[in-house]
Each structure stands twice: as C-alpha cells, then as structure tokens.
Amino acid sequence: MGEDFQKDLGRETLLAQKAEKGKISSGIREFDEMIGGGFTPASINLIQENLGCGADILSYCIARANLNLSNKVLIIFSDPLSKYLVERLTIIDQKGTSLNENESAKDSFVGKGQTRGNNLYTLDLVSLSESDVSLMEDKMEVQLKISSAIDQMVKDIDGTSEEDTEKFILYFTLNPFLLKLGPSTLDIMYNSLVESSKSNYVQVIIMQKNIINQELSAKIQSLCHLVCDLSATDIGGITSHYIRVLKHAGTIHDIKAEPYIVEYNREMDKYNFLIRGAFLTSFETLRNLLKYQQGTIFLANVPYLIAPVDYFNILLEMPLNLSIEGGKREINEKSQAIGRKLTNATKSLYYLDGVDLLKATLRQMALFGFGNLEIEVYEDEENLLIINIQFQKEFHERSYKLFIKGMMEGIIRSVLERTIRSVRIIKLEMTDSEKDLNMHHYKIIIRLSPLLEL
Structure with missing residues (x-):
C-alpha cells in the first residue's frame, strides 16, 4: 500500500469515526475495526496472551502510531525484554520533533528510572528494581512511582495547546506485579481504573495469562473495559496465531477470532502487527475513503x-x-x-x-x-x-x-x-x-x- 493511501485512510476514516463516535484510534485500522471503532476514552484495556504471541509488538505498534500523530505516550515497563522496543520508540520520538532551543538532551532525564522526550515518557522499573530488588514486592512504592510519572506528563500538558491531544499509558508488562498477586494488587488496579475515569487517558496493559489461574484472571478482566486475547495453536509443526475480543464494554465488537502475524520488515527496519482477516470483514472504511480519493x-x-x-x-x-x-x-x-x-x-x-x-x-x-x-x-x-x-x-x-x-x-x-x-x-x-x-x-x-x- 502506498504511504499516501495509508495516511488518508487513517486520517479521513478512523479519525472521523473518533469525532463522530467519541472513539480514540489505536492507529491500527484492523484492530480498531475489531473493537468497534477504537478505544473508549478514559478506559483500561487488557491485552492478554499466551507466552510469545506478540502482545508487546501490538502495544509497540499502538505507541508508534500515536507518537507519529504527536500524541502523548507514557510507557511503564518492568520486563527487560521490552527495553529494546522502548529504545526503538525513543528513537522514533526523537526523530519526530526536535527539542526546544533552550532545552538540551539532558533535560529529558526527569528522575531515577524516569525520562521525558518530545511526546514519549518512560518509567523504567527494570533499572529501578536492579538497585532495589524488593521494589516489585512493594506495591505502594510502585504505585507512587507510576503516579509520579503520570503527574509529570500531566504537568507538561496542562495549560498548553496540547491539552486536547490523546494520552496513552502502556504497561510492558503486568506480570511482575502478578507473581505475588494479592488483594493489594487488585486494589491498586481498581484505584488506577477510578483515576483513569476522571481523566482522558487510554491505558493499555499486557498480561501473560499462563502464569495465573483462571479465577485471578477473571478478577483482572472484570476491572477492564476491553479484554483482547492473543493465542497460538500448533498443528503439525505449523503455528497459527489468532486475536479475538473477549469483552468491550459499551460497544459492538468483532466476536470472531481473526488470524494475525507478527512481522519484522528488514527493508523498512520496522515491526508490524498484521491482522489478516479483520479488514476483509468490513467495507465501511474503504467506502468512506472514496469521497476523499475521487473514486x-x-x-x-x-x-x-x-x-x-x-x-x-x-x-x-x-x-x-x-x-x-x-x-x-x-x-x-x-x-x-x-x-x-x-x-x-x-x-x-x-x-x-x-x-x-x-x-x-x-x-x-x-x-x-x-x-x-x-x-x-x-x-x-x-x-x-x-x-x-x-x-x-x-x-x-x-x-x-x-x-x-x-x-x-x-x-x-x-x-x-x-x-x-x-x-x-x-x-x-x-x-x-x-x-x-x-x-x-x-x-x-x-x-x-x-x-x-x-
């Protein structure tokens, strides 16, 4: 697909849907179609997966698309494997817009484990836990650090022309919190849900569902507006991946399991999360685009x-x-x-x-x-x-x-x-x-x- 077509498709259809229906685009049109047009404002969205099914790439693509649209993105990561993807997003953020004339590269450092870029904010719980091995067990301390990172993003946006920009908070990943899951963890998640409902953040959380039992998984799902499930099947040595929406409060979503692939494009040096069937089930976006492309x-x-x-x-x-x-x-x-x-x-x-x-x-x-x-x-x-x-x-x-x-x-x-x-x-x-x-x-x-x- 040509780049101009991709830009027009996103700008003229999904952004128009957002204006008409109050939805916030993920930046991935097939995914938006599956969840009824986009994320609900002020929502918590859970992406649960079997190990290795590519939830980190899906979240990475959501972050990349919104950074390209100059939306604000805060990434909280506690998985060492996610650090590589965060570094790639940092490069994208630096290429997008330059620092102010009176601002140097050192100004991007906010506090220990916390950085601020042009549109990308990060909270590195990996490096923090290296110096304090008990950090991940202290749920209240983690919550304070997360609140501090969110407050920094809000402080930068309030009173500026960027107040109306979309704001995303992505967790790479929830697993370290769940290793010792207890009532306090669920309380923190519930408080986070209440806080997000007061604001206009879209929160996206990754969870590997293999490590917790079904009862605890159901409790976490009950706290989220959207539950998206990534799974894999292996038949005869051939692995197939499927994505489906288990729950999306207040909207009509695609109930089918759609095949997808996670691809690394060597020529473009770019990761892609490609849902192979979703776009084929809906003609609305392409038909809406025709009036902008003269047929x-x-x-x-x-x-x-x-x-x-x-x-x-x-x-x-x-x-x-x-x-x-x-x-x-x-x-x-x-x-x-x-x-x-x-x-x-x-x-x-x-x-x-x-x-x-x-x-x-x-x-x-x-x-x-x-x-x-x-x-x-x-x-x-x-x-x-x-x-x-x-x-x-x-x-x-x-x-x-x-x-x-x-x-x-x-x-x-x-x-x-x-x-x-x-x-x-x-x-x-x-x-x-x-x-x-x-x-x-x-x-x-x-x-x-x-x-x-x-």
Missing part, C-alpha cells in the same frame, strides 16, 4: 477505479457491438488481467495463499462492487469449483457474464496455478423474499484442469 484507491501501488454501473456497462458493450467474437476475446483478456492483478494485490496485502487467498480475493471483488461471491464447493481431487454470485440487475447480463468468466480464469490461474477446462453459468430462480432485492442470482460451475497437466 480511486490503491492496493500495492496498483490503481483500481470504482465506476458507476452504467459506465461499466458501456465499457463492456462497446467491443461486443463492434464484433461479437472480437469483443469476447477483448473482454476475456482484459478481465483475466484484472483478476491476476487483483489476486496479486490481495496476496501482497494480506499474506495469504491457496483457498484462503481465493476467498479473500472474492471478497475484494465484492468490495469493488462486482457482486457478492461465495464458494459453495471446492473439491481439489474432483477438479470442481462452484461459486454462488449475486449482482445488481443494472449490470448487462450478456457482457457481465463474459467479464466474470475471464476474471475468474485470471484469479484461479494465479491462486491455484490451474487452468479452467469448462465454465457453466446457471441462473437461479429467486425466492419471493429475494425478488425485492433487485439482484441476479447465478451459480458458476467451474471444471479445473488436473494438476498433472501443469
């Missing part, structure tokens, strides 16, 4: 035009009116090329392959207005693929069926690396309830070439 969107630097149906009909009917046979060949060639490009763009965007890539590409077709397509049957050994499609009656059936046939050939060749031996397109009778939908309903029966022929 053009970009996927993997390939432009696609969203055109009115009448204009699309003219494009297809013109070659057929000049020559039936020549028009069929032209439509077939061009639609195959569109199918191949759409498949390649979807693959590069969502990192899918096989049948998952086929399903995602069909959803992209629906997104672009080519009709609702669903796989009914896919029998690899029988070389059979059946797809149900519904499309608007405004499309000219003669030319549209030729277009869809060619597009499916391009997609199937790119996804399954197989050619099409035959295609039958059967028009289905509409039920009484479907007749009012102004839609045609077809079944596409595709016979594929055997794998041995390739």
Whole structure:
C-alpha cells in the first residue's frame, strides 16, 4: 500500500469515526475495526496472551502510531525484554520533533528510572528494581512511582495547546506485579481504573495469562473495559496465531477470532502487527475513503477505479457491438488481467495463499462492487469449483457474464496455478423474499484442469 493511501485512510476514516463516535484510534485500522471503532476514552484495556504471541509488538505498534500523530505516550515497563522496543520508540520520538532551543538532551532525564522526550515518557522499573530488588514486592512504592510519572506528563500538558491531544499509558508488562498477586494488587488496579475515569487517558496493559489461574484472571478482566486475547495453536509443526475480543464494554465488537502475524520488515527496519482477516470483514472504511480519493484507491501501488454501473456497462458493450467474437476475446483478456492483478494485490496485502487467498480475493471483488461471491464447493481431487454470485440487475447480463468468466480464469490461474477446462453459468430462480432485492442470482460451475497437466 502506498504511504499516501495509508495516511488518508487513517486520517479521513478512523479519525472521523473518533469525532463522530467519541472513539480514540489505536492507529491500527484492523484492530480498531475489531473493537468497534477504537478505544473508549478514559478506559483500561487488557491485552492478554499466551507466552510469545506478540502482545508487546501490538502495544509497540499502538505507541508508534500515536507518537507519529504527536500524541502523548507514557510507557511503564518492568520486563527487560521490552527495553529494546522502548529504545526503538525513543528513537522514533526523537526523530519526530526536535527539542526546544533552550532545552538540551539532558533535560529529558526527569528522575531515577524516569525520562521525558518530545511526546514519549518512560518509567523504567527494570533499572529501578536492579538497585532495589524488593521494589516489585512493594506495591505502594510502585504505585507512587507510576503516579509520579503520570503527574509529570500531566504537568507538561496542562495549560498548553496540547491539552486536547490523546494520552496513552502502556504497561510492558503486568506480570511482575502478578507473581505475588494479592488483594493489594487488585486494589491498586481498581484505584488506577477510578483515576483513569476522571481523566482522558487510554491505558493499555499486557498480561501473560499462563502464569495465573483462571479465577485471578477473571478478577483482572472484570476491572477492564476491553479484554483482547492473543493465542497460538500448533498443528503439525505449523503455528497459527489468532486475536479475538473477549469483552468491550459499551460497544459492538468483532466476536470472531481473526488470524494475525507478527512481522519484522528488514527493508523498512520496522515491526508490524498484521491482522489478516479483520479488514476483509468490513467495507465501511474503504467506502468512506472514496469521497476523499475521487473514486480511486490503491492496493500495492496498483490503481483500481470504482465506476458507476452504467459506465461499466458501456465499457463492456462497446467491443461486443463492434464484433461479437472480437469483443469476447477483448473482454476475456482484459478481465483475466484484472483478476491476476487483483489476486496479486490481495496476496501482497494480506499474506495469504491457496483457498484462503481465493476467498479473500472474492471478497475484494465484492468490495469493488462486482457482486457478492461465495464458494459453495471446492473439491481439489474432483477438479470442481462452484461459486454462488449475486449482482445488481443494472449490470448487462450478456457482457457481465463474459467479464466474470475471464476474471475468474485470471484469479484461479494465479491462486491455484490451474487452468479452467469448462465454465457453466446457471441462473437461479429467486425466492419471493429475494425478488425485492433487485439482484441476479447465478451459480458458476467451474471444471479445473488436473494438476498433472501443469
């Protein structure tokens, strides 16, 4: 995806949602979609994970996105492994804006274990616990240090033009507090919840759920507005990661478990938390963006035009009116090329392959207005693929069926690396309830070439 498209998508859709619904964007649009548009203001949000599922990368991406938007971020970290990510965020913060002329780099040091940057504040409980090994057992002392770090951020913001900026507090991670979990720890968390409700902070807490029992986990979850769960499954040596929202108070969220990957882009020297399915389930953000992009969107630097149906009909009917046979060949060639490009763009965007890539590409077709397509049957050994499609009656059936046939050939060749031996397109009778939908309903029966022929 181009950088301009990414910026416009975030600015014009998610920030607009925030203004309309009072939500605060995480900076990750797929994650925002899963939690109903963004974080609730003045909320505590728990990201719980099985060990090694990437909750630290998710929180890192949230912090990075908001630093790039010049929002204020306080990171409280007690895990030595998180120090590397905090150092990367410090570099991002230093690159974002320069220090004031009368302010030197030394001014970023606030107190022992506590630093202040341009928009990033940190509380390093790792270094503090090295000099005081009993620190993490003294919950009240830890609470005082956290309150001091929060007060420093508030002090810098109050009375300035930055009062309206979003403020995030991220905990990397809650585990050291939970090793000796007791009533005092829960009291501190409850007090933190009350304090956050008085302010406008968004608090994000990481917790490795493996180290505590289910009862204590439920108590912690009850104190949070949002509970997001990261898990991993291992089947045949292949590990798959899934993200789902267990709880989000006062909003409608995505209840499905969505696959995700944690990626390090060597060329960009950048960590990414990529939710592979969330964006495919919602068309709202992309459709809202069209009014800002004059009908053009970009996927993997390939432009696609969203055109009115009448204009699309003219494009297809013109070659057929000049020559039936020549028009069929032209439509077939061009639609195959569109199918191949759409498949390649979807693959590069969502990192899918096989049948998952086929399903995602069909959803992209629906997104672009080519009709609702669903796989009914896919029998690899029988070389059979059946797809149900519904499309608007405004499309000219003669030319549209030729277009869809060619597009499916391009997609199937790119996804399954197989050619099409035959295609039958059967028009289905509409039920009484479907007749009012102004839609045609077809079944596409595709016979594929055997794998041995390739």
